[in-house]
Amino acid sequence: MGRVIAVVSGKGGVGKxxxxxxxxxxxxxxxxxxxxIDADIAMANLSLLLNMQNSPITLHDVLLGEADIQDALYDAPSGMKFVPSGLSLENYKRVDSERLQSVIDSIKNQFDFIFLDGAAGIEKNVLAAISASDEVLLVTAPTSPSIADVLKAKITAQRLGSKPIGVILNFVRNEKGEIKKEDVMKLLELPVLVSVPFDDEIRKSFMQETVMPVMVRKPGTPAAVAIQKAAAKLAGISLKIEDVPKQGFLAKLFAMFKRKPKEAVKK
Ligand SMILES: Nc1ncnc2c1ncn2[C@@H]1O[C@H](COP(=O)(O)OP(=O)(O)O)[C@@H](O)[C@H]1O
Ligand SMILES: [Mg+2]
Structure with missing residues (x-):
């Protein structure tokens, strides 16, 4: 039986x-x-990120009872399977998100992990995604409004019987005023699996010529390395970071020159 994990946040745009x-x-x-699974039934951003927005059979069709979930499972990068959400607003209004639970139950034994990417907040479709999951992964930025909202999502998940398993802190810049990892853990009473830094390579994922997740394009970039760490923790496997660029001789030499002398650091 696979683990069904809903990826939730309070605020939108935090990186779910x-x-x-x-x-x-x-x-x-x-x-x-x-x-x-693109369970963001209204917005379908995951389909856009994977460049699969033109898939003929979508979760909309399945939730409308007009298609079988097996026909909505598409091949995605690295052998992963992907269920796209539809783009039609007409269908969106007709979709019955409460069917999600039985749809997911029917594919649970085919996978080790099923992730549901939902919308922000705690509206009806988000509640359906949380109810259909066994566990919830919280995503937040290190700011108080984002953390306050994700706390609501955590409490909602607990009420719906889905277990919050941890937090991914995203957009970390280590700037003054950011809420520290230790404080996030105290506030949310959950482990922070990983801090994902702000990384321009992620932002580029949506740009016209390079629409593809960074894990495919550049797995060695700092944000992708952090996500690889989260993956290893989730699966309980040892970390084997892929494609971290090795420092060549010249890079090492420059790094040595750039290092501040100990005296200067002390001041
Ligand atoms: N660590 C990061 N560094 C830089 N940009 C990021 C990072 N995480 C997400 N983004 C960008 O922020 C925007 C919102 O991310 P997204 O994953 O769509 O959030 P959500 O699904 O929570 O609404 C996207 O343009 C994405 O490329
Ligand atoms: Mg999204």
Whole structure:
């Protein structure tokens, strides 16, 4: 039986879709059977990020009872499977998100991990995604409004019987005023699996010519390395970081010159 994990946040734009796609790919690259589902029934951003927005059969069709879930499972990068959400607003209004639970139950034994990427907040479709999951992964930025909202999502998950398993802190810049990892753990009473730094390579994922998750394009970039760490923790496997660029002789030499002398650091 696979683990069904909903990726949730309070606020939008904190990185749920980015984390879902890259976490899925990281686990698939380690040989696990992974399915990621675009359960953001209204916005379908995951489909855009994977460049699969034109898939003929979608979760909308399945939830409308007009298609079988097996026909909505598409091949995605690194051997992962992907269920796209539809783009039609007409269908969106008709979709019955409460069917999600039985749809997911019917594919649970095909995978080690099923991730649900939902919308922000705690509206009806998000509640359906949380109810259909066994566990919830919280994503937040290190700011108080984002953490206050993700706390609501955590409490909602507990009420719906889905277990919050940890937090991914995203957009970390280590700037003054950011809430520290230790404080996030205290506030949310959950482990922080990993801090994902702000990384321009992630932002580029949505740019026209390079629409593809960073885990495929550049797995060695700092944010992707952090997500690989989260993947290893989730699966309980040892970390084997892929593609971290080796420092060549010249880079090492420059790094030595750039280092501050000890005296200067003390001041
Ligand atoms: N660690 C990061 N560094 C830089 N940009 C990021 C990072 N995480 C996400 N982004 C960017 O922020 C935007 C929102 O991310 P997204 O995953 O769509 O959030 P959500 O699904 O929570 O709404 C996207 O443009 C994405 O590329
Ligand atoms: Mg999203």
């Amino acid at each position: 879709t980015t984390i879902t796609a890259n976490l899925g790919i990281a686990l698939a690259k380690r040989g696990l059977n992974v399915c990621i």
